[in-house]
Amino acid sequence: MKIIIHGGFFSESNQSHEVKVAKQDSLKAIAKKSYDFLQNNSAFDTVAYAVSLLEDDDLYNAGIGSQIQSDGIIRMSAAIMDGETQKMSGVINIQNVKNPIFVAKELMKEDDRVLGGNGAKKYANENGFGDFSTEIPQRRKEYEEKLKTGGKGTVGAVALDKHGKLAVATSTGGKGFEIPGRISDSATVAGNYANQFCAVSCTGVGEDIVSNATSAKIVTRVTDGLTIENAFDRTFEELKEIDGFAGAIGIDSEGNVFHQDSYPTMVFASFDGVDFEVFG
Template sequence: MKLIIHGGFFSESNTNHEVKVAKQQALKAIVETGYAYLQHHTAAETVVYTISLLEDSDLFNAGTGSQIQSDGRIRLSAALMDGRTQRFSGIINTEDIKNPIQVAEKLMLYDDRVLSGEGALAFARDNGFNYYNPETPQRRQEYEKKLNDSVRLGTVGCVALDAAGNIAAGTSTGGKGFEIPGRVSDSATVAGNYANAHAGISCTGVGEDIVSGAVAAKIAVRVTDGMALAQAVDKTLAELKPYNGFAGVVALSASGEVYHADTHPYMVWASHEEQVSFFE
């Protein structure tokens, strides 16, 4: 049983030392809690549980504390993929909910498994997800000061390998901040989130670059075809270099390989096997 998570890049927001330490400590606590949960739950259940913890922390750009878009509104996206069933579900640009990953989980039971905007919100309300405002004072202050001169990066993600050898991956994001309303990130696509019987991948970074590189799905295909996980990740990220693509990856393979990499340091991450490892 193994678990790896990410919390985006340090450049996603305030990058002072205190924030860096807080993010590292939060990831360490969350990966430990998620790993304990994995002992008695499936990979997919664990991914949803762990990402919900990440969404509930205002240190990250997902759920509570998400970036505000150019029209002053917050829109959330999230996806879940179960490598055992090969089912992918997600929501795109949905407002006023607390845990988008849990809505994605609910959609796993339906034929129409990727919803956006008003349709996703109506589905969430019909299934008991009540109104919630994910805005925090820091994000409002950033928006009002129009701090949009630098790229804002970061999502949260989780990949789990359970006791039965099944893999699942999930990713959740509040977007890049100050984007055009309606912009779709990679997080709720197979470019940013993918799992099959051989590998699971969650991405973070610039969504457009990740979609252009079909990153998560390409890594999974390469592992399926026999390539080692680290080699598959490194080869795929190297293919982003011609357009200076910005991406980070956390990944697991069915054989137990655990790997993380980024094109522009530093992605924040943590993993749990027999002991906790995290970015220092």
């Protein structure tokens, strides 16, 4: 059993040592909680749980504390994919829900599994997800400052359970001050993809990740016989051709865990029940 999670990027030049330590501690705690949850639950349920914990922590740009778009409104996107069934469900630009990932998970039972905007919100309300403002005090001022330094962030989780099943989930609050209606990579197969061989979640600039088809490429290459390390390396070499800004985490069916970024440092943590690896 393995779990790896990510929480966007960290820059020494515009974030303090205290923020770095806070994110390290947070990611380590969430990875441990998620691994404990994985003991008695599927990879599919676990990645949703892990991402919900990341959404609930205002250190990250997902759920509570999400970025604000150019018209002053928070719109969030999230997706989940089951490697065994190869089905993905998601929400795009949903407003005023606490955990977009749980709405995405709820949609897995539907024939129409990816909903956007007002339709996603209506579905959430009809299925017991109440109204919840994810904006926290001072967020507008904070994100105006972050925008000047180009901060980017998304959260995600990949898990391998005791039955050898893989799953992935990804959630984002956007890039901040974007044109309303802009769609990120997080609820697409470019940013969130899994099958029986590999599962990958991305963070970074959504347009670059979509242009590179990052998650889908890595998973397909592992499926076709490349090692997970080689699949990551080849895909990130192609990302360089467009000067793409991205990070990715993944696990293959053999339990190999891998992560890579094009512009350090992606914040991540992994745990296998014995050893932690946390960004430094």
